[in-house]
Amino acid sequence: MIESATIGETAPSQSTGWVRERLRKKNDDDWERPAPTPDQVRRDVIGTAAVILVAAIALETSRGFGAVGGEDRPFWLQYLVLALMVVPLALRRRLPISILLVSSLLFFLLSTYMPAISTQLAFQAAYFASIYSAVAWARDRRMLRLALAAVIAAMALWLILGFTVSSAYDSFFENLKENAPAGDETYGGLLPPLASYAVYSFLINAAFFGGAILFGLTSWRSAHQRERLAEQAGQLRAQSAELAHQAVVNERLRIARELHDVVAHHIAVIGVHAGAARRVMEKKPEAAAGALQTIEDSSREAVQEMRSLLGVLRAGDETDPAGDGALRRPEPGLADLDALVAEHLANGLQVTFTRVEDTPGALDAVAAPLALSVYRTVQESLANVRRHSTAGSAVVALRSGSTDGVRWLEVETVDDGLPRTGGQPGSGFGLRGIRERAALHGGTAEIGPRPGGGWRVRVRFTQR
Secondary structure: OOOHHHHHOOOOOOOOHHHHHHHHHHHHHHOOOOOOOOHHHHHHHHHHHHHHHHHHHHHHHHHHHHOOOOOOHHHHHHHHHHHHHHHHHOOOOOOOHHHHHHHHHHHHHHHHHHHHOOOOOOHHHHHHHHHHHHHHHOOOOOHHHHHHHHHHHHHHHHHHHHHHHHHHHHHHHHHHHOOOOOOOOOOOOOOOOHHHHHHHHHHHHHHHHHHHHHHHHHHHHHHHHHHHHHHHHHHHHHHHHHHHHHHHHHHHHHHHHHHHHHHHHHHHHHHHHHHHHHHHHHHHHHHHHHHHHHHHHHHHHHHHHHHHHHHHHHOOOEEEOOOOOOOOOOOOOOOHHHHHHHHHOOOOOOEEEEOOOOOOOOOEEEEEEEHHHHHHHHHHHHHHHHHHHHEEEEEEEEEEEEEEOOOEEEEEEEEOOOOOOOOOOOOOOOHHHHHHHHHHOEEEEEEEOOOOOOOOEEEEEOOO
């Protein structure tokens, strides 16, 4: 009966679906429902006491219209029999299989001892609840199957024995039917009276046991589903927290790289002009004043760019930190390379800038993130020329092209100077940032001295 109900519920129409369902059931069998909480056990005890009280009232009222007629045992014994059937429910969730077996034994014994009381609704409902609780709360599913099989087999044997013993009364029912008055339809069914009663009893017991088992399975599967959903929700929260943490780390690295590029460029300009101002301050005050003006402009521009960059950290605020209502400056791109080259030209570094497009408008179609990486690469390369090289000129070339159907964008900065001696060595973060930008866009970076002298920075980015 249990197996047929399960197959009827879950049999898929396709073989692959059947296999998946069987694997899911195997995993379900390995799951153990958590034990009831103390609060749940307390509610079971209180509920059992309430059921006993209601059952006693129902028994007493049913006595008034003869529902327990023929029972001549003392009233207190009748109440005791009814209470014995209900009391085990106090531990129905704590010891589900044990309560099922105990209730089954009590059901058989008490029904035989006092049949009139066994017809009470509370008596039948208590046994129904014990079966339901065992299926819904048993943590050992294999032991549950054995217990259910034993109980159902005992019930079937009891019914069979009862009807076998009662078969001697078949002739008695037939005599009643033959001696009935003409037109009396009391025994007018399709089957003989005893067979009709047997089929009726079988249907009642099948509905009783089958309903308890199906309701219990529904409760158990719902609990399993809730726990799986809770676990998945916990995993999603953990993954979300990890992704958020990783996003913060990546954003910090990006901001650190941007800050380095911005500060390094302007500090290089400030350092060069500060040295020039120091050397000509006494002899050429006008030149020193011009150098100091350049330092002032460069420092202000550095602060402005840093404020613009750090503005991304202010959630929901589109104005600058000073609160003057100015919108945050857009990130620089390829269109700003000319201004960057002009700035270095004004500061004394002869920079030649060339653009080479394989197709017209190719450079105008470059995405903003890639354009920013190209700009920062050129900015860092020219800043390194001023800080770490004796070169007085540099060449910047920007090229676009395609290889095997893959679009690429290449930027190259070369100079013909020698490493500057006596200065403070660099930290290496600028070159690392260039390589990180190249890797971010699936490109490659070639950084190092040239065979004929000078230094080359060549980065090829992949366009997606």
